[in-house]
Amino acid sequence: PTLMAIRSAESAGSVLPPKAKEWGPKYFQLLVEKKGDFAYRIENDMGKAPLSDIGIYASMLYGLKDVNPNVKKAIDTAVGRGPLRTREGGMNLYHQYYWTLSYLHLGGKDWKAWDARVRDALTGTQQRSGCARGSWEPNDERISNRVLSTALAVLTLAACGVKAPPR
Numbered sequence: 001p002t003l004m005a006i007r008s009a010e011s012a013g014s015v016l017p018p019k020a021k022e023w024g025p026k027y028f029q030l031l032v033e034k035k036g037d038f039a040y041r042i043e044n045d046m047g048k049a050p051l052s053d054i055g056i057y058a059s060m061l062y063g064l065k066d067v068n069p070n071v072k073k074a075i076d077t078a079v080g081r082g083p084l085r086t087r088e089g090g091m092n093l094y095h096q097y098y099w100t101l102s103y104l105h106l107g108g109k110d111w112k113a114w115d116a117r118v119r120d121a122l123t124g125t126q127q128r129s130g131c132a133r134g135s136w137e138p139n140d141e142r143i144s145n146r147v148l149s150t151a152l153a154v155l156t157l158a159a160c161g162v163k164a165p166p167r
Contacts, residue, residue: 003028007061025062031055032070037077052078053098060105079110091121092140093152100159119160122153 006024010016031039038055056075058064064071091099096118103114127135135146136153143149 003058004061025064028055028058028062029064029068029071032068032074038074052081053095053102056102057098057105060102075106079106093136093138093143093149093156094140096121097152097156097159100156104159104162115160118156122157126153 003024006016006020010021032055038051052074056078059071059075065075066072100114100118103111122136125136125139127133127137132146135150137146138144138149143152
């Protein structure tokens with residue numbers, strides 16, 4: 001999220017200190033593991049469950065796929081394997097959102113397949129009746145309230161309505 005904030009500020013025309021502009025891509029490249037995955041942070045997280053969804057998206061924001069062979073390898077590994085973070089009730093909505101952004105930016109057949117899959121999954125789990133009508137139930141202990149789960153589902157569906165950017 002910090003990398004997204006830096007990139008968003010830059011895209012919006014904000015003047016950023018040169019160190020902030022350089023820091024994002026440099027730090028992010030340190031999170032690429034030798035085995036071909038993305039860590040959440042350098043301290044104590046290397047080798048744990050990968051955060052490929054966020055890693056792919058951040059890579060695409062900074063154009064690192066084309067300049068760093070380790071990043072390209074990590075993206076190819078993650079896309080080839082697909083999402084790991086699934087639950088009985090479906091994928092954690094936070095990770096589902098970042099996988100959606102990642103596939104959107106990757107484009108092609110992977111995006112088309114993911115787009116259809118995630119739209120069907122989300123529209124199938126939306127509450128249809130009662131006072132919770134139109135919302136989504138939390139499907140992970142870390143997303144513990146209906147407001148957050150609904151916001152993530154809506155953001156994901158909004159991304160699904162976006163045409164994949166030209167490559």
